[in-house]
Amino acid sequence: MNEAVVKPYLQLREELSRRDRSLREKVVTLEDATSFVQDGMSVGLGGSTMSRTPMAMIWALIRARKKHLTCSRSIVSTDGDLLLGSGICDHMITSWFAQGILWGLSKVMRHHVEKGGARYDEWSHMAVGMRFRAGAMGVPFMPIRSMLGSDVLKQRPEAKEIDCPFTGEKLLLVPALNPDVALIHVQRCDAYGNAQIDGLQFMDIDLAMAANRVILTTERIVSNDQIRRAPDLTKIPFFCVDAVVEVPYGCAPHECYGAYEPMMQHMEAYVSQVNGDPVGGLEAYLGRYVYGPKSWTEFLELIGMDEVLDATRRGRSIYDD
Amino acid sequence: MIEPHRYTANEILTVLSARQLRDGQVVFAGVGVPLLAATLAQRTRCPGLTILFEGGVIGAFVEPGKLPPSTNDQRCTKRANMVLGSAEVLLLLQRGYVDVGFMGGAQIDQYGNLNSSFIGDSLHPKTRLPGTGGGNDISSLANMIVAMKHEKRRFVEHVDFITSPGFISGGDSRAQSGLPTGGMFRVVTELAVFSFEDAERRMKVAALNPGVSRDEVQDKTGFELIFDDDLAVTEPPSENELATLRMLDPEHLFTA
Incomplete structure (x- = not known):
């Protein structure tokens, strides 16, 4: 599914023409939504670092034992650890990959990338964004003025240096990225997939437009009337969306703008466990927190009511002033 | 009066890099x-400093004691x-809207x-x-300030x-590579402030931090340093700078 660097335009159009773009209800369970992701697919992840990470969907994909996924995201945090460490993803396309600046290097990423089991393709942050942008625009590339002269570029022969036909200047063309599926978590959407995003949007709108399928997870499903009352708040239109899953706290232990901040005790405990032992520690984490719980709610119970409520209080405080 | 143990290495690093910013700039x-130093500048000399974060923020005013764990969090x-x-x-x-790019570094x-x-x-x-x-x-497209720890393994002749x-x-190789704008402006460490000389574009010591000798900076650097003819000694952090900094980062998240 990822043979060519850029999907041929006619294929892109053909795939989109086959999608059901009608205004219809798309609400499914987390488990059912995993069927949109098949082994070997290219999966775009919304949010950035510890923010609006589609964690519940990643969690469900790990439980569904997917294989050989290629994942792309603006910046990767512990979601990347879980994807590589669980073995469902062996190729990450991003600009930065660790758990967070507070914790130094990710030993999980290091283990899988340095030992050669997994591939981490590094692009500049803007390049990742412009790759999704080109994908969203239906053009094969976008020109940018960064990455030139660096060794980041030397590792990416997929990007092409050109002399601008208008000015003669050196420019870099970064190839369109059209993931097979995008996973995006939002604060609210309706049953059709009209999605409102509060706060930072990251690359999610381009990602939604670029992908061939979009699975939305949402803190809550609201009525279509609510959407129609304020259409300016809709950031992703329903016809991009193929599945809607209501998952409160669907980014835990990461944050969701205005709803909850990161659950730092859980993050700290996670980091010390896996960086102490990137294989056994991660396996134990997956066993306890991913494979163990019967449901996402049970996973939240393991994080603990105290921490979830504290994160909620801090998250909502953005609206206190 | 120099009181070398009055502040941590990261505190002087933050204070001195904050001093590189000017009121009215877009950083x-x-x-x-960098986040902390820009916020410190904004709370002291530069109330009109506009801070941008890569998570997608224009004109941030980070709250004291609520430093964001990344530049993509809601706190930003x-x-x-x-x-x-x-x-x-x-x-x-x-x-071209940005006057200064400001980041940390692992190896330079x-x-x-x-x-x-x-x-x-x-x-x-x-x-x-x-x-x-x-x-x-940021470094491809803006004039740069880099704040980093000064160690021999971090200051190397050629980065890996x-x-x-x-x-x-050096020379005009940056422009030749397709980067006609921006470039290194200052590097700030706990030992010294560096600029880059005009022709070869090599790193040059512009000012020593209080209590630091030429030999100490050279000993901790993996290449031969150029020293400015008018080598200055930086004023130590003021009470106000340190007090403001400690108010911003009371838990020493970024200044340990």
Whole structure:
């Protein structure tokens, strides 16, 4: 599914023409939504670092034992650890990959990338964004003025240096990225997939437009009337969306703008466990927190009511002033 | 009076890099010391400083004691003028709206090139580092201030890998590579403040931090340093600078 660097335009159009773009209800369970992701697919992840990470969907994909996924995201945090460490993803396309600046290097990423089991393709942050942008625009590339002269570029022969036909200047063309599926978590959407995003949007709108399928997870499903009352708040239109899953706290232990901040005790405990032992520690984490719980709610119970409520209080405080 | 143990290495690093900023500038700040130093400047001499974060924030006013754990968290948006997409905020660099790019560094060379990707050979790395994030974009497109720890293994003749370009191989090699704008302006460490000389574009000591000797800086640097003819000694951090800094980061998240 990822043979060519850029999907041929006619294929892109053909795939989109086959999608059901009608205004219809798309609400499914987390488990059912995993069927949109098949082994070997290219999966775009919304949010950035510890923010609006589609964690519940990643969690469900790990439980569904997917294989050989290629994942792309603006910046990767512990979601990347879980994807590589669980073995469902062996190729990450991003600009930065660790758990967070507070914790130094990710030993999980290091283990899988340095030992050669997994591939981490590094692009500049803007390049990742412009790759999704080109994908969203239906053009094969976008020109940018960064990455030139660096060794980041030397590792990416997929990007092409050109002399601008208008000015003669050196420019870099970064190839369109059209993931097979995008996973995006939002604060609210309706049953059709009209999605409102509060706060930072990251690359999610381009990602939604670029992908061939979009699975939305949402803190809550609201009525279509609510959407129609304020259409300016809709950031992703329903016809991009193929599945809607209501998952409160669907980014835990990461944050969701205005709803909850990161659950730092859980993050700290996670980091010390896996960086102490990137294989056994991660396996134990997956066993306890991913494979163990019967449901996402049970996973939240393991994080603990105290921490979830504290994160909620801090998250909502953005609206206190 | 020099009281060398009155502040930590990261505190003087933060204070001195904050001093490089001017009121009215637009600064694109990375997480950690840059975010903190930009906020310190804003709370002291530069109330009109506009801080951008790569998560998509224009005009941040980070709250004391609530430092964001990355530049993509909701805390970055507190009292900002605008939030926008991450590609959009990075494109402001390309368009030229940003006066200063401001980031940390893991490894730097004599031409101000930064490495945050690999230790050792990139094909068989000893260590895979996190990577560029927005660092490559910022350093490709803006005048740069870099704040980093001064150690011999971090100040090397040639970086193992150019993640974020400085002056590449010196002279006009940066412009020849397709980067006609921006470049290294200052490097700030707990030992000294560095600029880059005009012709070769090599790193040059502009000022020593209080209580630091030429030999000490040279000993902790892996290449031969040029010293400015008018080598200055920096004023130590003031009570006000330190008090404001400690109010911003009471838990020493970024200033330990």
